[in-house]
Amino acid sequence: xxxxxxxxxxxxxxxxxxxxxxxxxxxxxxxxxxxxxxxxxxxxxxxxxxxxxxxxxxxxxxxxxxxxxxxxxxxxxxxxxxxxxxxxxxxxxxxxxxxxxxxxxxxxxxxxxxxxxxxxxxxxxxxxxxxxxxxxxxxxxxxxxxxxxxxxxxxxxxxxxxxxxxxxxxxxxxxxxxxxxxxxxxxxxxx
Amino acid sequence: xxxxxxxxxxxxxxxxxxxxxxxxxxxxxxxxxxxxxxxxxxxxxxxxxxxxxxxxxxxxxxxxxxxxxxxxxxxxxxxxxxxxxxxxxxxxxxxxxxxxxxxxxxxxxxxxxxxxxxxxxxxxxxxxxxxxxxxxxxxxxxxxxxxxxxxxxxxxxxxxxxxxxxxxxxxxxxxxxxxxxxxxxxxxxxxxxxxxxxxxxxxxxxxxxxxxxxxxxxxxxxxxxxxxxxxxxxxxxxxxxxxxxxxxxxxxxxxxxxxxxxxxxxxxxxxxxxxxxxxxxxxxxxxxxxxxxxxxxxxxxxxxxxxxxxxxxxxxxxxxxxxxxxxxxxxxxxxxxxxxxxxxxxxxxxxxxxxxxxxxxxxxxxxxxxxxxxxxxxxxxxxxxxxxxxxxxxxxxxxxxxxxxxxxxxxxxxxxxxxxxxxxxxxxxxxxxxxxxxxxxxxxxxxxxxxxxxxxxxxxxxxxxxxxxxxxxxxxxxxxxxxxxxxxxxxxxxxxxxxxxxxxxxxxxxxxxxxxxxxxxxxxxxxxxxxxxxxxxxxxxxxxxxxxxxxxxxxxxxxxxxxxxxxxxxxxxxxxxxxxxxxxxxxxxxxxxxxxxxxxxxxxxxxxxxxxxxxxxxxxxxxxxxxxxxxxxxxxxxxxxxxxxxxxxxxxxxxxxxxxxxxxxxxxxxxxxxxxxxxxxxxxxxxxxxxxxxxxxxxxxxxxxxxxxxxxxxxxxxxxxxxxxxxxxxxxxxxxxxxxxxxxx
Numbered sequence: 001x002x003x004x005x006x007x008x009x010x011x012x013x014x015x016x017x018x019x020x021x022x023x024x025x026x027x028x029x030x031x032x033x034x035x036x037x038x039x040x041x042x043x044x045x046x047x048x049x050x051x052x053x054x055x056x057x058x059x060x061x062x063x064x065x066x067x068x069x070x071x072x073x074x075x076x077x078x079x080x081x082x083x084x085x086x087x088x089x090x091x092x093x094x095x096x097x098x099x100x101x102x103x104x105x106x107x108x109x110x111x112x113x114x115x116x117x118x119x120x121x122x123x124x125x126x127x128x129x130x131x132x133x134x135x136x137x138x139x140x141x142x143x144x145x146x147x148x149x150x151x152x153x154x155x156x157x158x159x160x161x162x163x164x165x166x167x168x169x170x171x172x173x174x175x176x177x178x179x180x181x182x183x184x185x186x187x188x189x190x191x
Numbered sequence: 192x193x194x195x196x197x198x199x200x201x202x203x204x205x206x207x208x209x210x211x212x213x214x215x216x217x218x219x220x221x222x223x224x225x226x227x228x229x230x231x232x233x234x235x236x237x238x239x240x241x242x243x244x245x246x247x248x249x250x251x252x253x254x255x256x257x258x259x260x261x262x263x264x265x266x267x268x269x270x271x272x273x274x275x276x277x278x279x280x281x282x283x284x285x286x287x288x289x290x291x292x293x294x295x296x297x298x299x300x301x302x303x304x305x306x307x308x309x310x311x312x313x314x315x316x317x318x319x320x321x322x323x324x325x326x327x328x329x330x331x332x333x334x335x336x337x338x339x340x341x342x343x344x345x346x347x348x349x350x351x352x353x354x355x356x357x358x359x360x361x362x363x364x365x366x367x368x369x370x371x372x373x374x375x376x377x378x379x380x381x382x383x384x385x386x387x388x389x390x391x392x393x394x395x396x397x398x399x400x401x402x403x404x405x406x407x408x409x410x411x412x413x414x415x416x417x418x419x420x421x422x423x424x425x426x427x428x429x430x431x432x433x434x435x436x437x438x439x440x441x442x443x444x445x446x447x448x449x450x451x452x453x454x455x456x457x458x459x460x461x462x463x464x465x466x467x468x469x470x471x472x473x474x475x476x477x478x479x480x481x482x483x484x485x486x487x488x489x490x491x492x493x494x495x496x497x498x499x500x501x502x503x504x505x506x507x508x509x510x511x512x513x514x515x516x517x518x519x520x521x522x523x524x525x526x527x528x529x530x531x532x533x534x535x536x537x538x539x540x541x542x543x544x545x546x547x548x549x550x551x552x553x554x555x556x557x558x559x560x561x562x563x564x565x566x567x568x569x570x571x572x573x574x575x576x577x578x579x580x581x582x583x584x585x586x587x588x589x590x591x592x593x594x595x596x597x598x599x600x601x602x603x604x605x606x607x608x609x610x611x612x613x614x615x616x617x618x619x620x621x622x623x624x625x626x627x628x629x630x631x632x633x634x635x636x637x638x639x640x641x642x643x644x645x646x647x648x649x650x651x652x653x654x655x656x657x658x659x660x661x662x663x664x665x666x667x668x669x670x671x672x673x674x675x676x677x678x679x680x681x682x683x684x685x686x687x688x689x690x691x692x693x694x695x696x697x698x699x700x701x702x703x704x705x706x707x708x709x710x711x712x713x714x715x716x717x718x719x720x721x722x723x724x725x726x727x728x729x730x731x732x733x734x735x736x737x738x739x740x741x742x743x744x745x746x747x748x749x750x751x752x753x754x755x756x757x758x759x760x761x762x763x764x765x766x767x768x769x770x771x772x773x774x775x776x777x778x779x780x781x782x783x784x785x786x787x788x789x790x791x792x793x794x795x796x797x798x799x800x801x802x803x804x805x806x807x808x809x810x811x812x813x814x815x816x817x818x819x820x821x822x823x824x825x826x827x828x829x830x831x832x833x834x835x836x837x838x839x840x841x842x843x844x845x846x847x848x849x850x851x852x853x854x855x856x857x858x859x860x861x862x863x864x865x866x867x868x869x870x871x872x873x874x875x876x877x878x879x880x881x882x883x884x885x886x887x888x889x890x891x892x893x894x895x896x897x898x899x900x901x902x903x904x905x906x907x908x909x910x911x912x913x914x915x916x917x918x919x920x921x922x923x924x925x926x927x928x929x930x931x932x933x934x935x936x
Contacts (some may be wrong), residue, residue: 001400017258020328022294029260046544047508066645082430083513084465110197111213113258114251117287126327127360131389132427144317148280166311 001127002086004031004056005120006075006095012036015071015109016116020127031055039065039072045172049083066090070106081129093123118144132183194344206237206245216259227256233525238269247281254288263292266297274325275306275520279317282310286325293329300329300822304337311341318349323356327363335368339375346378351387358382359392362400365674372401382414392428395419399435404482406438413439413446421453429457429470437473440480447477451491458498468502468513471495475520496532505534508544515539515550522557533558537567540574545583548574552590559594564602568595568612581621588616591614592631606635606642614649617660623930625669632673636681647684650674655694661702672707679714680790682721689734692718705750710747712756716763717786723779735768804864818820 007016014032023031042050056076061164064086065074073090094104096119101108110117122137124130131137156184198540207215212230219226230252245525251274253263263270266545270292274285323342326334342364343862345357361379365372384395395416403411411434412692420432440447451474458470472497478488502514515536522529536558539551559567568591568809575587595602595609603609613635616628631839636646653660653674660667678691685691695711695718719738723731745757763782770778803809 014258020289022296025257025262027258043543045508045510047491049509049512049546053884074451080399080434082465082469084468085427085430085508087509088465111210113211113255114287115286117291118283121324122732125324125356126358128362128393128400129427130355130359130393133389134391136389140320144279144283147315147317148283151278151280 001080002077002124002129003061003127004074004123006035006072006074006076007116008032008034008036008072008074009042009070009106010072012040015106016113016120018117018120018124020124021109027055034073035063035076036072038063039067039074048087064090066094068094071109089123089129092132092134092137093120096123096134096141099134099138100141206248207233207252208248209251209255212255212408227259227261231256234266236365237863238266243273243276243278243281247276247284250288251284254284254291257288257291263288267293267297271299271302271306274303279315279321282318286315286321288579290325290328293476295329295331297329297331299330300334300745302804304334307334307756308338308341311345316348316353319345319353320356323353323360327360328365330360330367332367332775335366335371339364339368340372343371343375343378346375346382351385351390354382354385354387355389355393356423358390362397365401373519380412380415383412383419388425391419391423392431395428395431395435399431402435402438406442409435410439410443410446413443426461426463427467430465433457433466433469433473437476440473440477445592446482447481450474450477451488455491455494464502464510466539467498468510468517471498471517474519475517479520479524489528492521492528496521496525496528499536500532502717505533505538508542511539511542511552512544512547515547515554519550519553519557522554526557527863529554529620529758530558530560533563537570540570545580548583549586552586555590556594556597559597559602561602561604564595564604565608572612572615575619581623584619584621585623588619588622589627591616592624592627596631596634600635606639607645610635610642610646611648614653618669619655619667620662621666623666625666627674628667629669632670633676636673636677637790643681644684647677647681648686650677651685651687651691651694654678654691657694657697657703658699661699668704668707671703671867675707675710676715679710679717682714682718685718685721687720688718692734693737696738698744701744701748705748705753708745708750708753709756712742712753712760715742716760719764720782723767723771724781728774732768735764735771739768804860806860 001015001020003019003021005016005018005020005040006014008014012033014029016030017028017167019028038050044067048065051059060078061076062079062083063074063076064083065072066087067073073089075086075092077086097104097116100115100119119137119141122131122140131140207230215221215226215230234249234252235244240246245270250266250270253266253270257263266288270285270288272285273281274289276282276285278464289303307322307326310318311321313322323345326338330338342357342360345353346361348354348357358379361371361375365375379394379397382390383398385391398412399411416432416435420429420436423429423432436446436450440450452469454474454477458474459468461467461470474491478495481488496518499514499518502510502519505514507733518529518532518536536551536554539547540555542548542551555567555571565714571587571594573592575584575591578587591612592670595612600606600609610632613628613632616622617625632646632650636643636650639646650673652849653670657671660670663914678695679686682688682691692715695715700708701712715738719734722734724735740763742757742761745753748754748757748763767778767782770776
């Protein structure tokens with residue numbers, strides 16, 4: 001069984017957290033923190049297995065992780081899972097993300113964490129591995145995305161327009177266009 | 192209507208969607224908390240609106256905030272509302288939110304039963320898929336009971352996607368509602384032979400999880416699994432099956448024998464490392480479970496070890512790690528086979544990866560032999576010098592001691608070497624294992640007579656350099672306890688007792704831990720005793736004066752034990768000094784008697800092994816029991832309580848009438864006993880083999896004087912000596928009893 005799947009970046013900022021056992025929110029954050037501390041101090045050329053942290057699991061649990069560029073993908077699993085199998089699964093997960101987002105990078109996960117969840121839901125269900133065949137996973141995701149597109153239909157056009165306008169990010173840009181601090185400049189002119 | 196919609200859309204332009212929220216948080220790094228609080232307020236506003244798409248967006252945002260650690264359980268109603276929406280897009284958002292924030296104890300769950308049932312039976316397989324995925328995260332006992340039938344129906348759905356999910360879901364149902372297992376099991380079993388591989392794999396997965404909890408009940412499925420294993424090509428499923436077999440073989444050895452061949456074939460044929468590794472693991476499990484009945488599986492063992500060697504030699508650290516892990520399992524049953532790969536394991540000790548080094552260390556335990564011990568320990572010591580991090584160094588230290596002391600020092604050929612290793616180990620800063628090292632020192636110095644002189648003088652050096660060991664962070668200071676005791680007890684072997692004595696009286700001694708100070712005081716007396724034997728009168732007086740000068744630093748100790756011992760010692764030395772001045776040298780003999788005799792080690796079960804000589808009934812009264820003198824009977828009672836039942840009581844009955852043997856009889860009995868002891872393999876004879884413990888009758892009379900606490904029932908405060916002296920205590924006590932009897936005669 002998989003107890004938790006965590007994705008965080010090199011600074012420990014969570015990008016995805018999926019717990020298959022119930023933990024309260026503050027506990028979840030502590031677990032993420034602890035896991036990050038355990039994983040981040042390891043070199044890249046050491047093995048990808050780690051005896052579990054104290055907060056999550058116990059002696060039967062292992063952390064199995066992979067580090068891709070700026071992101072750590074950490075699976076906390078018990079002894080019924082094959083270590084190398086889970087490493088493969090992480091690889092499948094990341095490759096699927098890569099296919100879905102076209103050259104996935106951290107920003108994709110930041111802005112589309114919901115989609116990442118939908119993808120993960122096709123791989124793992126309730127802590128058990130659901131599917132490991134990437135083509136099958138991709139088909140399922142595409143079919144569901146198609147459903148969403150159909151639904152958006154006419155009304156979706158307007159909402160797409162809205163989001164297109166928004167992604168121009170006008171309010172933000174306006175905000176960010178800082179006017180020069182005129183009074184200060186004037187003051188310094190010193191007549 | 193259309194107008195309203197357009198207006199709604201226009202309004203929405205000003206709402207934040209998920210992207211805006213994320214962007215906003217990123218732009219407000221300095222006051223994130225405040226920004227998010229503001230967003231949550233907005234979300235609350237949005238949730239109050241009619242428009243379901245606004246609500247859905249709000250819930251999507253909440254899901255994001257949940258990941259950052261914000262509690263969103265207050266929005267449970269809204270989440271359910273979005274879940275129940277007919278549009279797949281919104282339903283997806285709602286179910287995602289529910290799977291992240293609901294759990295089995297969420298009270299709102301009772302509102303969801305019918306909605307989830309509707310979704311499970313939906314025409315759209317993805318609606319049902321969403322419901323199953325989310326339900327697997329928060330299913331409660333009630334939901335499991337109410338929905339078990341609906342989920343079971345899905346097991347026979349025409350869509351493999353749903354069958355697969357339903358199979359996995361059943362496991363969660365069983366967990367919450369065990370009654371469902373019985374009716375559902377036949378269907379689950381059918382799924383093992385489902386035409387769809389994904390469904391098959393899911394069924395294997397579920398049964399593996401069930402079997403982990405209770406393997407016995409699933410033995411009957413072994414034939415089906417066996418067939419799957421030999422026909423399937425799905426590695427993921429094969430791994431699960433093979434793992435399951437690993438759990439089943441201990442229960443059914445016949446299964447193991449059948450497994451060996453197909454597993455060996457897989458090992459030869461597969462290219463997938465994960466599968467190879469699990470095969471090896473299960474073969475090992477099989478070998479362990481049948482090793483007693485069928486010792487001739489050498490070919491399989493060889494194959495496993497060979498393949499593991501390939502894994503360990505791989506440049507992939509993961510394979511290396513797993514290879515070592517599996518190797519340690521083989522080591523338990525087939526140490527010889529593993530030993531031939533010593534070179535490889537030694538190499539792993541140099542690995543840059545600490546996890547791998549630790550695994551290799553575990554293996555080393557089984558690698559040593561008489562020939563290789565010194566080399567291996569030397570290597571470990573080198574590592575200890577280089578190693579960073581006290582945790583790993585401590586691990587190394589305890590491993591060194593483990594390796595050396597295993598099986599009663601089986602592999603040590605030269606104890607001088609071992610003592611020097613121990614002394615070397617004391618140099619390690621910050622170690623937590625001072626007690627361990629001290630214990631080893633005591634053990635070796637007491638038991639190995641041949642190197643005692645060497646050991647004693649090494650200890651003397653430690654005492655003289657005590658300042659090195661008393662670094663504040665170091666727990667090595669405990670070693671001084673052993674050093675002081677050894678130097679005192681075997682003071683005759685000291686090269687220069689005076690220097691050692693003065694070292695123990697140094698000015699910094701009172702900063703030592705109390706239990707060490709107590710030992711110091713006692714052993715100062717022992718050393719003094721040795722020196723006085725050969726000293727001139729003038730020198731002796733001078734020495735006594737020095738001691739009397741220095742002892743007060745112990746007397747002022749806050750610890751009662753130290754204080755008491757020091758006061759007694761002070762009085763004693765003062766007395767001796769006076770007597771020497773008065774030229775009453777008889778006092779020296781009396782002083783010597785306090786510490787006379789040698790304390791010999793006795794194994795914990797030694798006394799039990801000594802057979803009671805024929806004709807001797809230890810329970811019989813030698814004289815008639817004293818007429819109820821309360822003090823004595825109490826004493827008797829007291830002693831009996833403290834002596835464990837270590838004597839055979841079989842002949843208690845028949846020897847009730849015990850006659851006192853005459854002196855000649857006694858002599859005869861003694862002679863007979865001596866003969867018997869010589870022929871008795873259980874009796875440890877006093878011989879020259881210093882590795883064995885000896886036990887001689889002659890020391891009995893002296894021993895009890897050496898034991899500071901021979902008061903029955905009093906637990907010795909000295910942590911260290913707990914093991915050995917206790918044994919001694921038992922022995923001496925019983926001997927004392929014997930002696931008492933003989934004196935009473």
